[in-house]
Amino acid sequence: MGRAKKVVLAYSGGVDTSVCIPYLKHEWGVEEVITLAADLGQGEELEPIREKALKSGASESLVIDVRESFIRDYAFAAIQANALYENRYPLGTALARPLIAKILVETAEKYGADAIAHGCTGKGNDQVRFDVSCAALNPSLKILAPAREWGMSREETIAYGERFGIPAPVKKSSPYSIxxxxxxxxxxxxxxxxxxxxxxxxxxxxxxxxxxxxxxxxxxxxxxxxxxxxxxxxxxxxxxxxxxxxxxxxxxxxxxxxxxxxxxxxxxxxxxxxxxxxxxxxxxxxxxxxxxxxTADVTHYKRGIEETYTQMVYNGLWYSPLKAALDAFIQKTQExxxxxxxxxxxxxxxxxxxxxSGNSMYTPDLATYGADDKFDHKAAEGFIYVWGLPTRIWAQIGK
Missing domain, CATH: 3.90.1260.10 (Argininosuccinate synthetase, chain A, domain 2)
Incomplete structure (x- = not known):
């Protein structure tokens, strides 16, 4: 099943991404697999992960430190957008995916690969984020997802890996996916x-x-x-x-x-x-x-922009025309x-x-109810008359 000759694989060192290496070569006819592990501050020792990829059959195993860019270009942008998915989740995992996709594509271009690959299954969000982001950055690259297609249980996946010298997890694996x-x-x-x-x-x-x-x-x-x-x-x-x-x-x-x-x-x-x-x-x-x-109108309008922005990041659309337009709006509001x-x-x-803040719009002599109050209370009556005019006319016509 020769879909590609040279592939850059997003690599974590786990069972699925390790098994992807021999699977791509022996089942899909890939000649060369280059693995790429992104250092996002996960705290793991990345050198053993690099070595494991080589032992699993990778021709080259890369580890790239992207921590600075992750915070500066992705996390800080999300903070400016007050990005909380469903008003709760600050997108920690979702924000990492467009960055990983970016370095996958850059590495594929550098090494002359004709495809990128990942170990995502068919049930999660990450497959969408990787596939769509990579396609947006370089639509000519093929995108391979072996774990989405091989149909093996975890036990079968481990057994498949053992056939090619990939050791089974030494200790009983955690029941949690982290x-x-x-x-x-x-x-x-x-x-x-x-x-x-x-x-x-x-x-x-x-x-x-x-x-x-x-x-x-x-x-x-x-x-x-x-x-x-x-x-x-x-x-x-x-x-x-x-x-x-x-x-x-x-x-x-x-x-x-x-x-x-x-x-x-x-x-x-x-x-x-x-x-x-x-x-x-x-x-x-x-x-x-x-x-x-x-201002009040910018604050209220930005809330809707934030909701759209957050959904786009969660849904894998970081590199899209609407996201770029929303970025421009948000950056203007942050000046x-x-x-x-x-x-x-x-x-x-x-x-x-x-x-x-030196740019505060909170004005003490307008907000106070004390003797320093500078607000023109008489102006309120005319404002209320004009503001309420449509409502009053509507009520009169209805009688």
């Missing part, structure tokens, strides 16, 4: 497939149980420049440093746990558990700062989003307790 990067963790499967079962504490890694969190709140001041977080308590942070600092601080207070029934793009509902401490705090702080700075937000971290909650 994806991890700098932005957080997603956990599914096992007992979590019953939506009525409380998640066991053992599944969490980045966040403390509320009972184990400090009894004293922690205050942090987060500084934003053009809608991008740049300082913590007045200290400049690199993009990676910003996320790592807030993951630790917020996770220590039990902030960032999400347990939701999620509507997948492929039409099924799935129970998903997420840990995303930094993104939870940053989106909340950013949205609050916007409320101080943006004045400069200032500081004070956040209280306590017992699973990130509570906004203060905000300030």
């Amino acid at each position: 994806d991890k990067n700098l932005l957080g963790r997603s956990i599914e499967a096992g007992v979590l497939e019953d939506p009525n079962v409380e998640p066991p504490e053992e599944i969490y890694e980045m966040t403390k149980a509320i009972a184990d969190t400090p009894d004293v709140p922690e205050y942090m001041e987060i500084g934003f420049r053009n809608g991008i977080p740049v300082t913590i308590n007045g200290e400049e942070k690199s993009p990676i440093g910003m996320i790592e600092c807030l993951n630790t601080a917020a996770g220590n207070h039990g902030i960032g746990r999400i347990d939701m029934i999620e509507n997948r793009l492929v039409g099924i509902k799935s129970r998903e558990i997420y840990e995303s401490p930094a993104m939870t705090v940053l989106i909340q702080a950013h949205r609050d700062l916007e409320s101080l700075i943006l 004045r989003v400069n200032g500081t937000v004070r956040v209280k971290l306590y017992k699973g909650n990130a509570i906004i307790v203060g905000r300030s």
